[in-house]
Amino acid sequence: MHCCGDFPFFFFFFFFLLYFYQVLTMAAASEEPDADGSVLFGQLQGTVVGLRYYTGVVNQGEMVGLVREPQNPYDRNAVMVANIYGNQVGHIKRELAAAMAYVMDNKLAKVEGVVHYGTKNKFNMPVMLSFWGKEENKNTVVESMLRRGYKLNTGGIKSAGTYILSLVSALLYSYVLDIVTKEAFLCFQLKNAFDNLFEGLMESKDGEKEASVATPLLLHQKQALSWMCSRENKCTLPPFWEKRGDLYYNTLTHFSAREVPERVRGGILADDMGLGKTLTTIALILTNFHNGKPLPVEMSVSVNNMKQCKCGEYTNQNTSSQNNEQNSNSNLCNLCPYDAESTVLLEDLDFAAALSGSTSDAGFKKKKTNKIWARVDKYLKTDLLHLLIPCLNDCLLLLSSVNLQDQFEQHVHANVKLNVYLYYGSERNRSKKFLSSQDVVITTYNVLSADFENKSPLHGIHWLRVVLDEGHTIRNPNAQMSKAVLQLKAQRRWILSGTPIQNSVKDLWTLLAFLRLKPFDVREWWNRVIQRPAMQGDRAGLQNLQTLVKCITLRRTKTSEVNGRPLVSLPEKMVCVEQVELNQQEREEYELARNEGRSTIGRYVAEGTVLRNYADVLAILMRLRQHCCHPDLLAKISSDLGAAATPAELRERLVEKLRLVLASGSDEECSVCLDSVCLPVITHCAHVYCRPCIAKVISTQQGTARCPLCRSDIKETELVEVPLEEMEDESSTHAKKWRTSSKVQALMGNLLRLQSEDRSIKCLVVSQFTRFLSILETPLREHGFSFVRLDGTMSQKKRAQVIQDFQSSAANSPSIMLLSLKAGGVGLNLTAASHVFLMDPAWNPATEEQCIDRCHRLGQKRKVVVTKFIVKDSVEENMVRIQRKKQDLVEKAFGSANTDKKTSRIDDIKALLEL
DNA sequence: ACCGCCGGGTGCC
């Protein structure tokens, strides 16, 4: 890695110092920045009083929470002390509370408490308080506490010798810290940690399961299904809990409680893309889809024969005896004795029942079925069987933009009547009663989030199961979407995600909070116990994080093996590049544009102003790329570089540039948040950022704000966004007489050849330019191809329709899909197509890969052929070269620093024009 | 709480 490799010596020393610090000062003041950039200001022994008034108890070494109580009628400075379950233990002594209240209320520091001894005291007990906050507030906090007579112990007890040593090391430490940035340090530490995080998740989990999906499950999917079932049903303790005597003890926080800790009924299915997470989940839904009706015959008989529960209701077979909301709410079946073992067995019955619908693996099935039925016989005579029927059958699925409904239709047996409702579109049925009567409700994160604003029916329903497809969507806990998701009420919760951690450990919190993994669903405990230690590179912290993830996550990659065999064997994929030669006229036009652009960019490079004129550079490249595809793609306004006459003109020009930058796909990342740009705005110096990100930069730099990329002055009022009427007026392309281009002809030649070979072949035709797709429609129509089109501008409903049409195997179904490169989420399933034509190279090779994966994935029966059209002797050829370099870069870099990006971008531009 | 603090009872040695 670039940033780390340059300073081996410093790193060595750095780690030595870090180690030194940790050993020497232990829990005492280390200056390590924590997750939020907080540092430990110091510690202080305090007193918790009033123990006898409260029921909350703590164990030796237990962490406690400190909560301000400004409304306390006796003292508005009151600070409450509570254990992890939020049970009050006592209060902080009055005078100390007064000092702390000032610090806490002004957010100068966060205070954390640990009780090391005196936990058996009757009236009060000592508590070790740690003050954490931003470096710049340290002095204020220390002084303010000192003023009230409380001295923060900042260094622990040191002898003179170690004091000097640590002083020296502190100096060096800050020196090193200046050189290698925080990111560099973290990337070094975390890279390995992340690599290991999911290690050990691949081991084969116990057993496999059959299911009543029409599509036979693959071995690894059966394993996943079995794992999911056991996660929902087995009564194993959550991670870090132990039974000690008659108490349940949390080994990390040292908290203990008499009641069984609430289990996580669900988890994270983090299999790689294309391993069939969705199919497995559908199978899971079907395993306990009974609702009285669709039970297979044999089972129905058994059901009729068996006794009902005394209370006259069938209850969910999967509800565990403890702390189940259903039970505690309605007291339905408290009388029925059942334990962990029988729950599992009963749940096996489901599978036995469901098996009769399935067709695969006859020998295996038979054996297993017999075994299960032996158990059925054993259990038939007991009162337990009523548990087979779930009371709740609602299941909510959330997803980004995926054709999930098709997958239900495709995979679910025709004899299983499953009510699936798509909850989106303006006409959606918002009746709670109606939604509750569905078996499955599918919606999108956006709809959920929009509903959340004003009494959402989805939030009023108690779901049996909530599944988050592409669950990493909620990784930002501050997003409305995430908040909306966290508020959903459900018994069982699942997250499907190929990439549960994208940037940092932080990404995990919302996921754990969604799963209600106590106590880490409360931010403070997550930060204290997991995130901060892990970010600091603390071994135990990382170990804990790994254990935690391991317990609730199943992850396999495409290269994983079960019993020595690869998990999936996808049909072969062939990628070939087809060179396209421009005809003479096209070549002349291209050369003209290229020479012009080359001299312009050459000037920028010589002046060192490439970044300042970034938009122009991109515009030039864009024009060249458009030349390669079709002459009519070129924007009608040739943006001359002269000064804008009026503000309106300047604005129009900026909008145009922003469009170009966005369309070019080269700058999808905002340099501030390093994430893909949301709410894109362009500065007057023509650099693109997320509006919130750049607004923050401007507001923090009060009046002197400079563009993070080129250091030009920027103002909030000068940010320009693309007006809503985004789409180009189609008339301009239609008005002119349609003409062909070399690339169009290359494509048509291929399509016609394929059609003559095999009429059933379906193709994806992919371009970054939606206008190019429009141009392609004309020759497709002329040759009588039946095609559909999918681009980003289409509504959710329309997309679903288009995908369904295209995936259909009916004889008159469309054989070609015109697909805009960026349209559709990662989960999009277009397996009906076996040929992919990439009309123009993308800057980001991953985008192309993703696009290919939409059809080269599970369910693909044919060999996949990918054809990339590249114009010979053009900017496109150079782009391919840069792509390769980029891929290497991405693989090596981990959170690559901004500076690297800048230089590599300039290098890219130079390479493109062979400068 | 085997403390501190409060306030009433009390008052030479």
Added chain:
DNA sequence: ACCGCCGGGTGCC
């Protein structure tokens, strides 16, 4: 004694 001292009641914030 407008004090000190004693001993009982009492006790988080």
